[in-house]
Amino acid sequence: MLAKSTEYAIRAMVYVQLQNWKVKRPGVVEIAHEIEAPEAYTAKILQTLARHQLLLSMKGRGGGFFYENNNSSATLFDIIHVMEGDGIFHKCGFGLKNCNSENPCPLHNRYLIVRNEFFNISKTETIASLSNNILEGKATLNRITAAY
Amino acid sequence: MLAKSTEYAIRAMVYVQLQNWKVKRPGVVEIAHEIEAPEAYTAKILQTLARHQLLLSMKGRGGGFFYENNNSSATLFDIIHVMEGDGIFHKCGFGLKNCNSENPCPLHNRYLIVRNEFFNISKTETIASLSNNILEGKATLNRITAAY
DNA sequence: TTATTAAATGATATTAAGGTCTTTTTATAA
């Protein structure tokens, strides 16, 4: 469904949120390790996110990644949009170029339900809301249920 | 969502079905052209489908692709399974390796709804049912609403 | 029984996603 780089991006942002709530600003090495992603690649992704101001960064000693007011209200949609565009919310399930309600592919109506449901989720879930599930012990970021 | 090759596969099988209902057995060149896919690549995909017996083929003069009794009850699931495996029905939306109801990612429950809905569609829609939408004029295979 | 038609096979090429490495810039503590 999502590109691997988008998954890394979301996981990274959630981890930064959890640390930020503890008034910490994790760096690339720590983040990559915690979300089980390659270090250099994670750095690239964090740069992209920072460039688009989905998170803030500080260079030098004591630097790292964080959010304004230690809180991120970025939606999944925002992150997906920056990482891979919004094709996923528009593409026809059959791969047709001009598929729409006027000229639908054989799968159009049923696929629309799936796509819209995912769109809904993407627009309502934020880094803060997702991170809160972890804070409350209802979910985890990795196989080891770490204490954040 | 689906790999491009899977989309080509589904479109190809639908086109074969439409022709088969007219007791015709289209060949690679015709199929590729009609579904707007590259010829040689379409040939590869048809071979894969034939090898897995999702369709039948005949070599030589008057040869082409067709179904037993000119009808295909293959589901979308069958085709997806052969073309790209069933990762799409199992993968975690967050990209976690061990995400399940016991150890859920923050998105688990909401993503499950999307995945299950798509699974449902894949298990209930068949090449025949999809093709029938076109036969009845309710849908199309390409931008030009061709008469099949 | 041969020419022709069409699919199968296998090798190769191209493109995009995923990933690494080195150098540069910026911040801060000593």
Place this chain on the structure above:
DNA sequence: TTATAAAAAGACCTTAATATCATTTAATAA
């Protein structure tokens, strides 16, 4: 004011998906 820590930037590498091409196999009409 210098050494050090950390992110930014850019060049490069690897892998998988997509796509092409040449050759072989099989079927049938003449």
